[in-house]
Amino acid sequence: MFKSTQNYIASNDLTLAVNAAIALEKPLLIKGEPGTGKTQLAEELARSLNCKLYQWHIKSTTKAQQGLYEYDAVSRLRDSQLGDARVHDIGNYIVKGKLWQAFEEEQRPILLIDEIDKADIEFPNDLLQELDKMEFYVYETQQVIKAKQRPIIIITSNNEKELPDAFLRRCFFHYIKFPTKAEMEKIIDVHHPDVKQTLLTQALDVFFDLREVNGIKKKPSTSELIDWLKLLISDDISQQALLDKQSDIIPLFGALLKNEQDVSLIEKLAFMSRRNR
Amino acid sequence: MRELLDLIALLKKGVVFADVEEFYNLAKIVMVKDEIYYDKYDNAFAEYFQGIEHIDIFDKLLPEDWLRKEFEKHLSQEEKDQLKALGGLEELMKTLKERLEEQKKRHAGGNKWVGTGGTSPFGAYGYNPEGIRVGQDKNRNNSAVKVWDKREFKNFDQDRELGTRNIKLTSKSYVNLPAQVPVKSLISIRLSAQPRKMAAYLMCTWSQSVTTR
Structure with missing residues (x-):
């Protein structure tokens, strides 16, 4: 139980969601704003259940086959030219992918497929049978690799592409909402347990107000808040500036706003509010 | 179809039990595959399960004596003594009936009439060790506003006005957006007769018909 x-x-x-996915042994698809702890979920789950974690980070060039295995034909050719004895067994040149490794574990492992939406649009469709039956066929050695224990599969997505229906049908889905102020306080408590309460409340107010600003291109996320707090804690002058609310410009906003347009928007708003005073 | 079977299997395994909100969460995990549908799901759930907490299926089925014994089991010794002071549970019920007839309008505070927030033995939201809860149909500790009524996912609904985020998503999508799905049809696709019975069974948590606080 997680x-x-x-x-x-x-x-x-x-x-x-996690417990349901474990109970029925189905993959769990997690979506959410960047920085809400999707990847971390798998790491923490592995820690709490005390089992091995396989991380498969998907790039835009990743193919589904790479998760199963890769056949290194070039090495085989080189070895055959050098007269190496290993050439005769094709199994020597099969490099196991993450899925294969996960299937071979004796104890039920956790497999994290990170950012599945980065890959080609057909990528999830290529994994359908493997996710369903937890087995696949190796053409070169004519074996069927079947999972000894069905691994817990956590799939994360940043919502850049729509995932195909056949794939979604085989998973459970959960959307991680952006934490509320109360939940955010708990999260910060984990990372910065000794932050002053006044600073914390003021910083949270500024942060959530910033997220509400209309027209901001990239809303600051949890990880950015944590970084910002870290900077504030180590820099007393900015801390003071934030607490005193002297300037309307947020101190050290570079940690929160990563876009030129956002920065100029905030500066404009600060200027306008100063003028209205 | 697959999702329905999964939901039933999960219920059988006892992942959630007798809790509306947990059931809402579980069904959402199994059935809804994208946050753009979350708002529709909320609406459908609210419409379908409206008022279900007020179903009192145990009302006529359980004998009164049994109810009374159950109730008394939950009282501490002092509360039992205090109860005796007021002449026992039966007496209390009779007095309640009489008071209700006497009282003409809503009342708050005070300690005789039936109302809210006071220390009279009758009413709700108040405090009296041997009081009877009247007119309050769920436990005070449960939140009044249900999660699906909050409509947190309104902005994700694809039929809403296009804002910055939505425009970004639509321009990136390879597939045409689906036509608007009316709420009623969503209910008929996703839910069928079978889980309704199970849902009703689960939904009616045993809430004590009387309480001391």
């Missing part, structure tokens, strides 16, 4: 650990605060519906 629940929040010391380092990771999980909401009720997230723990329910």
Whole structure:
């Protein structure tokens, strides 16, 4: 049974989603704004269940076959030219992919397929049979690799592409909502347990107000808030500036706003509010 | 179809039990595959399960004596003594009936009439060790506003006005957006007769018909 650990605060519906996925042994698809702890979820889950974690980070060039295995034909050719004895067994040149490794584990492992939407649009469709039956066929050695224990599969997506229906049908889905102020306080408590309460409340107010600004291109996320707080804690002058609310410009906003347009927008708003005073 | 079977299997395994919100969460995990549908799901759920907490299926089925014994089991010794002071549970019920007839309008505070927030033995939201809860149909500790009524996912609904984020997504999507799905048809696709019975069974948590606080 999964629940929040010391380092990771999980909401009720997230723990329910994880437990449901474990109970029925189906993959769990997690979506959410960047920086809400999707990848971290798999790491914490592995820690709390005390099992091995296989991480497969998908790039735009990743093919589904790479998760299963790769056949290194070039090495085989080189070895045959050098007269190496290993050439005779084709199994020597099969490099196991993450899925194969996960299937071979004796104890049920966790497989994280990170950012599945980065790959080609057909990528999830290529994995359908493997996800369903947890087995696949190796053409070169004519074996069928079947999972000894069905691994817990966590799939994350940044919503850049729509995932095909056949794939979605085989997974459970959960959307991690952006944490509320109360939940955010708990999360910050985990990372910065000794931050002053006044600074924390003021910083949270500024942060959530910033997220509400219309027209901002990239809303600051949890990880950016944590970084910003870290900077504020180490820099007393900015801390003071934030607490005193002297200037309308947020101190050290470079940690929160990563876009030129956002920065200029905030500066404009600050200027306007100063003028209205 | 597959999702329905999965939901039933999960219910059988006892992943959630007798809790509307948990059931809402579980069904959402199994059935809804994209946050753009979350708002529709909320609406459908609210419409379908409206008022279900008020179903009192145990009302006529359980004998009164049994109810009374159950109730008394939950009282501490002092509460039992206090109850005796007021002449026992039966007496209390009779007095309640009489008071209700006497009282003409809503009342708050005070300690005789039936109302809210006071220390009279009758009413709700108040405090009296041997009081009877009247007119309050769920436990005070449960939140009044249900999660699906909050409509947190309104902005994700694809039929809403296109804002910056939505425009970005639509321009990136390879597939045409689906036509608007009316709420009623969503219900008929996703839910069928079978889970309704199970849902009704689960939904009616045993809430005590009387309480001391």
